[in-house]
Amino acid sequence: MGELETRRGAAPTARQSLFLVFCIGNERYALQATDVVEVLPRLPLKPIARAPSWVAGVFAWRGTVVPVIDLCALTFGQGAEPRTSTRLVLVRYQGDAQQAGQVLGLILEQATDTVRCDPADFKPYGLDNRQAPYLGPVREDAHGLLQWVRVNDLLDESVRALLFPATPLDLDDLGATP
Template sequence: MPSPNAGQASSAREAGELYLLFSLDQDRYALNVHEVVEVLPLRRLKAFPQAPAWVAGGFEYRGALVPVIDLLVRACGRPAAALASTRLVLVHYRPANRVLGLILEKATDTLRLADSAFRDAGLSAGEAHYLGAVQASAQGLVQRIEVAGLLPDDVCALLFPSGGAAS
């Protein structure tokens, strides 16, 4: 006999995956919540002087050093504003099997988006391998962020020198 919640779970799957929405300047972007470890308020970070400008620094999280990137600097060339809605979002960075922090503006909403409705953006992402497919929503076009594409190999080696698991 199916559980009383089986119908609700099936309806949720049909409605799409749950995504955390955020902004890069005026555009909306989405992270699949299955990649999100935790959403935290902003905090002071230890600087990494030899890292690219978009590496904001790092902090200790559950006994491990977590590097943090400011996605606005990476994508738009300006730092994220310290807004009430700016968050430090921890994600599973699977290429290194570690946790990576992302500073994201307006990261306060979630939305169910059907994976089948995402379409190729139609433009080459160039070096921005983290830019995924897009889809229309009530908020306008939403572009998916591919966590695995956030760090070029050299930056991954700098931030995760052991390359081993520690999360």
């Protein structure tokens, strides 16, 4: 059989996407690479007074103040381990369709690997977890289950208002208390 006949008889290739894989404890999660702006080493952050404990702080990036959340602390209540594989991953965040997208920092453990797969391989896992709407469908592979984290569902309205106020954050004002 010639190459042309082989191509015609082959199944169409699935739509593949790249995902950044990371861990929370022993569990694997993934962010779609199109959501990722940049992957940085863990950097010092300026804390935000009276913010939820999982809001790690802010830092200046390319002239912009970027809020950072610790995804381990948000999900399971314990901060990310300070490992050499713990990264500060900047993502495009648009929690409200009426607002322009923002850059949000995520502290992620073991964020050193990627996987390429068809997004349709991720399937609902049967639970309606309203406390963690960002935890999306799962995909099974040779390493177990991989859960898709949906960036735009990470923050509820009150935290979104704290981290992305109508007036942009100013580094000099963040430590002030009323």
